[in-house]
Amino acid sequence: MSSALNRESERQISSFSPAAVFVGGEGEESSMGFVSFAGRVLFASVFLLSAYQEIIEFGVDGGPAAKVVAPKYDTFVNHVTLHLGVKVPEVEMKHVIAATIVLKGLGGLLFIFSSSFGAYLLLLHLALVTPIVFDFYNYDMQKPEFVELFFKFAQNLALFGALLFFLGMKNSIPKRQSKRKAPKTKTV
Numbered sequence: 001m002s003s004a005l006n007r008e009s010e011r012q013i014s015s016f017s018p019a020a021v022f023v024g025g026e027g028e029e030s031s032m033g034f035v036s037f038a039g040r041v042l043f044a045s046v047f048l049l050s051a052y053q054e055i056i057e058f059g060v061d062g063g064p065a066a067k068v069v070a071p072k073y074d075t076f077v078n079h080v081t082l083h084l085g086v087k088v089p090e091v092e093m094k095h096v097i098a099a100t101i102v103l104k105g106l107g108g109l110l111f112i113f114s115s116s117f118g119a120y121l122l123l124l125h126l127a128l129v130t131p132i133v134f135d136f137y138n139y140d141m142q143k144p145e146f147v148e149l150f151f152k153f154a155q156n157l158a159l160f161g162a163l164l165f166f167l168g169m170k171n172s173i174p175k176r177q178s179k180r181k182a183p184k185t186k187t188v
Helices: 002-014 018-023 028-057 063-084 093-112 116-133 144-172
Strands: none
Touching (some): 028 116, 063 093, 063 116, 116 144
16 A cells, blocks of 8 residues: 555646645646746846836937937948948937837747747848948958957847747747537537
């Protein structure tokens, strides 16, 4: 009798899932839901914390972010004008910083709740900001700035890839079907 009791308690312990306790159910779906949510929170925290810091430092002129981005933006505009012949309209740097705050903040919050729109906002932010802020291509390879900017550029490319992966997975998984059984058809 005691060996049967031991086997039963070993089975219960081996099937215990800590994530299922937090979600409120047992099973793989509920623990995967929790893990997926936690991953989205951790991923979005990069954007949310950055937006929060920029809001605090914003001031009347866009804060330190505007001072760092302004010369890089001017260099980018000069490259676009010189190589493509396109005149880029003048914008105030505080408006650019405000737009990035909105893209990161709103995109991060929506992404936490598994919104594709939030992922698209974060993709837009990364696509616009990465080549301007992390302009490693404007530096000589022997300079320490080149290596630092190249690594940050590569990190943003990895974030971009992760968002694309999220959107691909989200679109490839069919919508959940109702768990109710289909009504039986009557045969005569």
